[in-house]
Amino acid sequence: MSLKEVYLTGDVFLNCLQLAFSNEKQEVMGLLIGELKPTDTDDKSVNALITHLFIPQRADRKRDRVETSPEQLIEASVEAEALSKKLQKPVTVCGWFHSHPHITVFPSHVDVKTQAAYQMMEKGFVGIICSIFNTDQHHKNRVKLTCFQSNYNNLKGDYESVDIPFHILPVPSISSHSFETMINMQKTLNLEEINDFSLCMAQLDNKDFLTRFQNHTALAHAFSRIAEVFSQPLFAALSLRLEHNQNTIARLKEQIEMAEKQNRKSLKRSK
Numbered sequence: 570m571s572l573k574e575v576y577l578t579g580d581v582f583l584n585c586l587q588l589a590f591s592n593e594k595q596e597v598m599g600l601l602i603g604e605l606k607p608t609d610t611d612d613k614s615v616n617a618l619i620t621h622l623f624i625p626q627r628a629d630r631k632r633d634r635v636e637t638s639p640e641q642l643i644e645a646s647v648e649a650e651a652l653s654k655k656l657q658k659p660v661t662v663c664g665w666f667h668s669h670p671h672i673t674v675f676p677s678h679v680d681v682k683t684q685a686a687y688q689m690m691e692k693g694f695v696g697i698i699c700s701i702f703n704t705d706q707h708h709k710n711r712v713k714l715t716c717f718q719s720n721y722n723n724l725k726g727d728y729e730s731v732d733i734p735f736h737i738l739p740v741p742s743i744s745s746h747s748f749e750t751m752i753n754m755q756k757t758l759n760l761e762e763i764n765d766f767s768l769c770m771a772q773l774d775n776k777d778f779l780t781r782f783q784n785h786t787a788l789a790h791a792f793s794r795i796a797e798v799f800s801q802p803l804f805a806a807l808s809l810r811l812e813h814n815q816n817t818i819a820r821l822k823e824q825i826e827m828a829e830k831q832n833r834k835s836l837k838r839s840k
Contacts, residue, residue: 572605572693573614575664575716575735580747582737584622586712588754589668589699591798596635599624600645601664602652605693615693617663622750623648624757626764634679635667652746664695674700674713676730685719685728694718695733743810751806755799762791 577585581601588597603619625641645662653660665687667680676684676698687694700713716735719728766788773780 571614572695572718572733573608573611573616575617575619575695575697575733576738577619577697577735578738579740580743581619581622583743584747584750584754585666585697585699587751587799587802588622588624588666589670589701591754591758591795592668593670593702595630595632596668596670598627598635598637598665598667600637600642600662601666601695601697602645602649602660603663604658604660605663605691617693617695619664620660621649621652621746622666623662624750624754626757626761630761632670633672633677636683661691663691663693664697666697666699669698669700670702672700672703674698674703674715676715676717681719681728681730684717684730685721688719697735742813743806748807751799751803755795758795758799759792762788762795 585599588599591597600623601619602621602623603617605615605617608614608616623645625637625645627635628638628641629636642662649661665684676696680696680698684694684696687696696717696719698715698717700715701710703711703713714735716733717730718733720731721727722729766784769784770781773784
């Protein structure tokens with residue numbers, strides 16, 4: 570089975586961008602949930618339709634590398650099973666997304682090896698990379714995306730990346746699950762900071778007051794930064810959605826009033 574094309578819904582694409590722009594100094598990642606559907610022309614190939622994003626806690630957080638734990642992969646699979654029951658159709662973890670802050674969009678050697686490992690579990694598994702905070706002589710803060718899989722090259726004796734065509738599907742509105750993902754992003758990143766803080770504090774001498782004070786200050790600063798990155802855009806998005814819903818309600822009320830007037834006129838004419 571080979572992967573032919575990837576389709577990403579607009580609200581999941583928005584979630585991916587929000588996650589990517591949340592950290593300029595470290596790579597971030599998410600797991601993609603959706604369907605692998607056979608193509609109309611070939612029974613041996615599939616298309617991926619990605620409809621949800623799961624944000625795992627990172628096991629390795631670096632400027633040029635990001636990994637998650639097997640426990641988080643299991644948790645993502647559990648989330649996919651719950652979504653399958655809710656949506657009444659089978660969905661599965663079928664890809665991963667991660668950012669490349671200040672570097673090119675091309676997959677690194679580590680990315681290609683990681684992708685190959687994922688494809689051993691599911692041949693239709695796909696990788697998506699978002700290059701952000703990347704500036705060249707013509708563009709500032711340019712955003713680039715690529716979609717890829719790994720393929721073993723027998724001549725080179727190693728894996729290499731293969732580009733997969735992908736499309737972003739427009740959606741009429743942001744789904745409730747995507748709003749929940751926006752909120753859970755902040756919770757997940759807060760938990761990462763708490764885990765790192767707890768690990769550092771466990772290694773300290775209880776009498777080292779200044780170091781403990783510095784670590785508490787760093788944790789508070791991390792919480793503030795995460796809140797600034799996520800809470801303000803989320804509040805703006807909710808405000809826009811509220812305004813849109815209010816306008817929709819007002820428009821529907823006008824249509825109902827017009828329909829009632831026309832109905833009353835029709836009744837008078839019939840009499």
